[in-house]
Amino acid sequence: MDVIVCVKHIPETAETDIKIDNTGKAIEKNDLVFGINEWDDYALEEAVRLKEKFGGTVTAITVGSEDAESTLRKCLARGADKAIRLTDPKFEGSDGYAIAKILSKVIKDFPFNLILTGAQAGDDGYAVVGAILAGLLGIPHATMVKKIESNGEVAKLSRELEGGLEEIVEVKLPAVLAIQTGINEPRYVSIMGTRKAMQKEIKVIGLAELGLSENEVGEAGSWIKIEKMYAPPIEKQAEFLKGSPEEIASKIAEILKARGLV
Amino acid sequence: MREIFVLTEHRQKQIRDITFEMLTKGKELADKTNTELTAVLFGKDVGNHAKTLSDHAKKVLLVEDAKLENFNSEAYQKVLSNLIRERKPLLTLIGHTSFGVDLAPSLAVSLDVPLATDCIDLEFENGTLTVTRQMYSGKVNVKAVLRNAESYIATIRQATFPVKKEAPMNGEIIEVPSPLSEEITKKRFIEYVLPPPRGVDITAAEVLVGIGRGIKDVGNIPLVEELATTLGGTLACSRPIVDKGWLPNDRQVGSSGKTIKPKLYFALGISGAFQHIVGMKNSELIIAVNKDPKAPIFGVADYGVIEDLFKIVPPLKSKINELKGQKT
Numbered sequence: 001m002d003v004i005v006c007v008k009h010i011p012e013t014a015e016t017d018i019k020i021d022n023t024g025k026a027i028e029k030n031d032l033v034f035g036i037n038e039w040d041d042y043a044l045e046e047a048v049r050l051k052e053k054f055g056g057t058v059t060a061i062t063v064g065s066e067d068a069e070s071t072l073r074k075c076l077a078r079g080a081d082k083a084i085r086l087t088d089p090k091f092e093g094s095d096g097y098a099i100a101k102i103l104s105k106v107i108k109d110f111p112f113n114l115i116l117t118g119a120q121a122g123d124d125g126y127a128v129v130g131a132i133l134a135g136l137l138g139i140p141h142a143t144m145v146k147k148i149e150s151n152g153e154v155a156k157l158s159r160e161l162e163g164g165l166e167e168i169v170e171v172k173l174p175a176v177l178a179i180q181t182g183i184n185e186p187r188y189v190s191i192m193g194t195r196k197a198m199q200k201e202i203k204v205i206g207l208a209e210l211g212l213s214e215n216e217v218g219e220a221g222s223w224i225k226i227e228k229m230y231a232p233p234i235e236k237q238a239e240f241l242k243g244s245p246e247e248i249a250s251k252i253a254e255i256l257k258a259r260g261l262v
Numbered sequence: 263m264r265e266i267f268v269l270t271e272h273r274q275k276q277i278r279d280i281t282f283e284m285l286t287k288g289k290e291l292a293d294k295t296n297t298e299l300t301a302v303l304f305g306k307d308v309g310n311h312a313k314t315l316s317d318h319a320k321k322v323l324l325v326e327d328a329k330l331e332n333f334n335s336e337a338y339q340k341v342l343s344n345l346i347r348e349r350k351p352l353l354t355l356i357g358h359t360s361f362g363v364d365l366a367p368s369l370a371v372s373l374d375v376p377l378a379t380d381c382i383d384l385e386f387e388n389g390t391l392t393v394t395r396q397m398y399s400g401k402v403n404v405k406a407v408l409r410n411a412e413s414y415i416a417t418i419r420q421a422t423f424p425v426k427k428e429a430p431m432n433g434e435i436i437e438v439p440s441p442l443s444e445e446i447t448k449k450r451f452i453e454y455v456l457p458p459p460r461g462v463d464i465t466a467a468e469v470l471v472g473i474g475r476g477i478k479d480v481g482n483i484p485l486v487e488e489l490a491t492t493l494g495g496t497l498a499c500s501r502p503i504v505d506k507g508w509l510p511n512d513r514q515v516g517s518s519g520k521t522i523k524p525k526l527y528f529a530l531g532i533s534g535a536f537q538h539i540v541g542m543k544n545s546e547l548i549i550a551v552n553k554d555p556k557a558p559i560f561g562v563a564d565y566g567v568i569e570d571l572f573k574i575v576p577p578l579k580s581k582i583n584e585l586k587g588q589k590t
Contacts, residue, residue, distance in 0.1 A: 139448075144363065164456065223376035240560075252581070
């Protein structure tokens with residue numbers, strides 16, 4: 001089974017304090033730690049597991065600048081056979097739609113049975129690339145995928161719904177599956193594996209080679225354009241308890257006592 | 263008159279809340295843009311739903327077909343794209359739910375209509391749709407403008423627009439023949455599955471201690487579990503902890519887990535992604551400990567502590583034990 005996995009190189013922001021830069025349209029990224037988008041990490045692991053089960057290849061593709069090569073190296077170290085980086089200064093400002101168009105141009109000439117993406121990205125959170133890609137390629141898709149079983153012809157999937165409910169659906173292959181976190185346990189890679197991955201080639205493809213025009217990508221080729229970024233308005237702010245850990249602990253204990261919770 | 267469509271989301275005989283939330287926002291937008299609010303309903307034997315919806319919209323477009331009995335993005339896309347082509351609504355609202363994210367993107371591509379997802383607000387400025395959404399784990403808000411177009415599609419975040427009680431609108435129910443002549447072959451719904459409960463019902467607990475990414479390692483869980491026990495409470499968690507396999511999914515608080523309303527919710531190392539917040543914001547007392555002063559959890563907590571949870575948990579446990587000692 002030949003699997004393509006689309007990955008994104010993004011800053012880790014869930015546990016980090018972030019600041020809006022002086023353009024007011026982006027965040028300051030200099031001090032942030034970048035890595036593979038969390039959802040894509042699960043998609044990558046799932047792709048490698050499918051290869052281990054059925055044979056075939058895994059190709060990792062990203063749209064991004066040279067920095068994104070570290071994420072592709074991670075894919076290679078984890079078990080991807082090939083890595084492709086799609087890049088062009090004109091890609092700047094692309095939304096999920098433009099990114100899907102860029103990906104579709106390279107994928108359409110590629111043999112594959114499955115394309116895996118993350119269900120969303122931790123930066124923009126659009127949650128659209130996989131399903132748009134399927135639409136552009138004219139193949140079926142399923143999002144929020146938590147389990148994949150396949151005989152090579154069809155894939156039987158479990159999709160995560162709300163409140164703990166799941167639905168079982170079947171899609172014909174080839175298809176695009178957008179993977180939800182928790183579908184597997186991404187493996188750790190040995191130092192040897194990482195070293196070997198450093199020697200593999202990463203293919204780099206630009207705008208012209210993809211057969212795309214400038215107005216199909218970037219802001220011009222996007223559905224949505226960021227006008228302004230700002231701190232979310234605070235409806236309610238917690239009362240902050242200050243002091244040494246001991247003092248804070250005493251204050252919490254008093255609050256709980258006053259409420260009859262201790 | 264042009265319309266604003268709201269796609270009805272229903273499952274297992276129930277219209278889901280997101281539908282009414284979208285109808286509330288849709289009504290406001292229809293009033294402002296001089297358009298008409300239309301609920302779009304697909305299903306099989308869902309006349310009762312159509313009647314319910316007629317209280318909330320000017321029109322209900324009802325398409326009944328056995329192939330539409332359960333949500334199937336392939337079938338839904340065919341029927342909805344037909345309706346959008348024919349009636350050219352100014353805007354189509356779809357829930358940013360598991361159903362909605364499976365449908366909206368490929369629908370938008372097939373129609374070449376611009377799409378904005380996970381919107382927390384929408385408005386029209388000179389006929390162009392402008393939306394508010396969040397980025398970077400809910401830590402920034404973004405105002406974004408869509409490409410100018412005749413028609414737009416937007417997916418709406420759940421639990422964002424409070425439903426307003428309004429006088430019944432007595433909407434007209436219009437039955438539209440199903441355009442699905444051929445079988446739906448690429449995608450097939452099989453069944454719903456609810457994973458069996460594993461013994462712990464966190465929704466019944468009066469005190470819950472929730473852990474998130476800040477717990478760092480599975481080996482640190484016993485420390486927090488001891489605190490929970492000291493407080494006579496139960497351990498709960500945010501999604502990443504379940505994803506890592508550190509706690510079973512019946513401990514998960516949030517939109518894909520449980521909605522809780524305990525007397526005390528202690529959030530430790532939880533930044534407060536929107537999906538978690540919707541599951542716990544109605545707790546009676548919320549105390550949050552997080553290192554990041556901008557963590558969204560502090561926007562719903564009553565008391566906040568900007569500190570490493572590992573510095574707070576041990577002294578807190580002894581203080582509570584002291585208090586309990588005094589009691590007896």
